[in-house]
Amino acid sequence: NKVKTKFFNSLYWKIGLTFLVILLLLSTVYIYISVFTAEMYFQEASQRLNAEIAPHIAEANQYFINGEPDKELLKAFFKEVVVINPAIEVYLLDKKGKIITFFPDEQELKINRIEMNLVQDFIETKGNEFVIGVDPKNPSAEKVFSAAPVFENGQLHGYIYVILASEEFKSTMQFLFNSYILRIGLRSMSITLIA
Secondary structure: OHHHHHHHOOHHHHHHHHHHHHHHHHHHHHHHHHHHHHHHHHHHHHHHHOOOHHHHHHHOOOOEEOOEEOHHHHHHHHHHHHHHOOOOEEEEEEOOOEEEEEEOOOOOOOOOEOOHHHHHHHHHHOOOOOOEEEOOOOOOOEEEEEEEEEEEOOEEEEEEEEEOOOHHHHHHHHHHHHHHHHHHHHHHHHHHHHO
């Protein structure tokens, strides 16, 4: 008992325990930084690859007739677009950022207006700079987007705003992403602790 007590009170034990705690803290920070960095990289890559989605959608249809949108026609067209690319959500905004119509429409909007400064930033840089916008269905989660102006007879009437990772796609990707990162993180932590 005296030997055990002496061992646990020894300087070597205290140093070892302190070093173990430091390693655990560093491993936790490393995993957090890895997850955050990978998530930001994924979002930036997604935005760069899909920057032209909104401009293509804007050119593909007549969104306004005499300044008025045909919501049913637009919703049908948006549905076709989303069927081709299920990862996106498509919104038509007026000039001030108010949402006119959108698809998919199964989930209700939490907000009905988009901050136009972010949309303008994206349009001015043509998607070459990383810009995160608000998701009208989940305002607390900022997401990458694509945007483009909509004209009728050369006059600006609104904007196409495309969320590039819809809620359904995001939840699936998040599950797979977290699973992958968790395995990498636990493996790295184990190797570190063993070493």
